[in-house]
Amino acid sequence: MTDRSTLEYPFDAPPPAGEIREVAPGIAWLRMPLPYVLDHINLWMLDDGAGVAIIDTGIGNEVTRAFWDRIFERHLNGRPVTHVLITHLHPDHAGNAGWLTERFKVPLTCSQGDYLMAHAWRDQSSGYQVDALVDLFRHHGLDESSLTEIDATRGTAYRRAVPRFPDRYQRLIDGDTVKIGGSEWQVIMGYGHAPEHASLYSTERQVLISGDMILPRISTNVSVSAVSPEGNPLKRFIDSVKVLGRLPDDTFVLPSHGLPFYGLQLRARQLVEHHDARFAELQEACATPRIAAELIPILFRRKLDAQGLFFAMGETLAHLNYLVEAGRMRREPAPGDRTRYVAV
Numbered sequence: 001m002t003d004r005s006t007l008e009y010p011f012d013a014p015p016p017a018g019e020i021r022e023v024a025p026g027i028a029w030l031r032m033p034l035p036y037v038l039d040h041i042n043l044w045m046l047d048d049g050a051g052v053a054i055i056d057t058g059i060g061n062e063v064t065r066a067f068w069d070r071i072f073e074r075h076l077n078g079r080p081v082t083h084v085l086i087t088h089l090h091p092d093h094a095g096n097a098g099w100l101t102e103r104f105k106v107p108l109t110c111s112q113g114d115y116l117m118a119h120a121w122r123d124q125s126s127g128y129q130v131d132a133l134v135d136l137f138r139h140h141g142l143d144e145s146s147l148t149e150i151d152a153t154r155g156t157a158y159r160r161a162v163p164r165f166p167d168r169y170q171r172l173i174d175g176d177t178v179k180i181g182g183s184e185w186q187v188i189m190g191y192g193h194a195p196e197h198a199s200l201y202s203t204e205r206q207v208l209i210s211g212d213m214i215l216p217r218i219s220t221n222v223s224v225s226a227v228s229p230e231g232n233p234l235k236r237f238i239d240s241v242k243v244l245g246r247l248p249d250d251t252f253v254l255p256s257h258g259l260p261f262y263g264l265q266l267r268a269r270q271l272v273e274h275h276d277a278r279f280a281e282l283q284e285a286c287a288t289p290r291i292a293a294e295l296i297p298i299l300f301r302r303k304l305d306a307q308g309l310f311f312a313m314g315e316t317l318a319h320l321n322y323l324v325e326a327g328r329m330r331r332e333p334a335p336g337d338r339t340r341y342v343a344v
């Protein structure tokens, strides 16, 4: 615990896309655009002896690849790329994994869970098909027009944003050490946002590449998926945030979205408190039984488009599953073969 009351941002603006900015010795910050409400991602390039290691790759489109080309031209000076490592499988992180690993002839480094799920999502197999999700969301009361839109837009979305994905990889597990540029980076697996999200921490440098597990301004999406409809990803996420929140408070945090910051312990506490407040609101709303779709506006007060609803529904279910497992809520059958939730 510390008495820090606000986060501290040593850099007040990101580098322009296609440029780099050194944020610590040998660690360059890159910014790439995203065609979503969340309109950017941070990537990192670490000096690795004669070459550089790339952490996360941007979404797999022409725009991002053109910015990569510019960076290679201006800042690589013919140095080889030694590692392409992705923190997790989401398209803004994994989109150019195939393109970069083929171009530089290096293996992809990532967790097994994310490697396999990326393929399942691309192939729409193994329970990761969009139909399975549409069925789950229908069961929980999402309206038909939103479901039609999700069905039409989501099925091929991952493959479009991750046009190629490698067929072999170098596996990361929790506690592994990755040596980059004479520094040892410890892999700290986080759960709930992706199957096995790899954050990288260097004790010696006091730097955490947090990926999406700890973000300074927004709370990370944590959704229930159709393969584990009664799973509890939010419990796993909160537990993982607590683990990261035990690292030293003077750790410099490099997140995937927003600005690099100091205040890791404070931010971890804020994220836990944020969810605690949402749990209390949901429990109060469920004094009378409700289906999940009716509870979306409790958690999301703004108007949502189909993409927003898709995330909101998964996230609402994640909160409800957490409360059920914690014994604060129970499920009961509702008319129309649905499930409703009631506070206990």
Ligand SMILES: [Zn+2]
Binding pocket: 088, 090, 193, 194, 212
């Ligand atoms: Zn993500």
